[in-house]
Amino acid sequence: MSFEDHETRTSFEDHETRTSFGDSFRRTRSKPVTETLSVTQRSLDQAWTAFVLHWNAETGPPFRRLIEARKETHERLSVAGAAARVCKVSWAADRLCCYAHYLEGCAECRKYGLPRPTEREWSRFLVDSLLSDEEQSWIGHYRRALHEACGGSLPQPIEDPPCTRQADVEQHRPRLPAVIQ
Structure with a gap:
């Protein structure tokens, strides 16, 4: 079967196919990804709430203690x-x-x-x-x-760089050659 023999144009011209494609496109084009035919916003909210409740009941306090211990260690070693x-x-x-x-x-x-x-x-x-x-x-x-x-060495104390005056900056600014007409 060659490419020309394939009936791609006639299948899209079919009214039923065109209508179902248009309906599904109109239903989903302006809605967020979470509101499709299979997943609703409510089911996502319920799943998230269940996760948070489980997290708080099972792993919340140990995780908070771990974070607090890391903070103290960071303050002590930083x-x-x-x-x-x-x-x-x-x-x-x-x-x-x-x-x-x-x-x-x-x-x-x-x-x-x-x-x-x-x-x-x-x-x-x-x-x-x-x-x-x-x-x-x-x-x-x-x-x-x-x-x-610093990977095994201390930085050497350096003095603050001297302040640059605007006149010094302008004096050393490169100048473009003048255009002679």
Whole structure:
């Protein structure tokens, strides 16, 4: 049987086929996927409600405990959590800035517009005022967390980049050659 012999056109011209195709198209074209002939919105709601009730009864409390334990572990082991704790302890001891601000720039110290101390300034600061045991403990914890996060090395303290003036930027901007007519 060749392609020309196949009766594709006549089968679509059949009134019954055209009507059933048009009806099913009209029924589903403007409705969401959840409202087809086999699945209704109500059955989906019932299935979801049953799932949530089962989840709350069977696995809810252990799962919540697991999430809370993960949160505590994250706060204890994260670099940001350790840096925040170092900053909090330093501010409680009435320091000018914290070790995290010296090493990589602390967001809390930056909020107050404090410049990052250089290595010389930090050394002088340590000579002038000794760190408490709690500060040393949290700095050690912060250094360990940072060491693990950096893959075995601590970042070297760098100074903040100098501010660029608008005149300097304009002076070094490449200029296009003038068009001569």
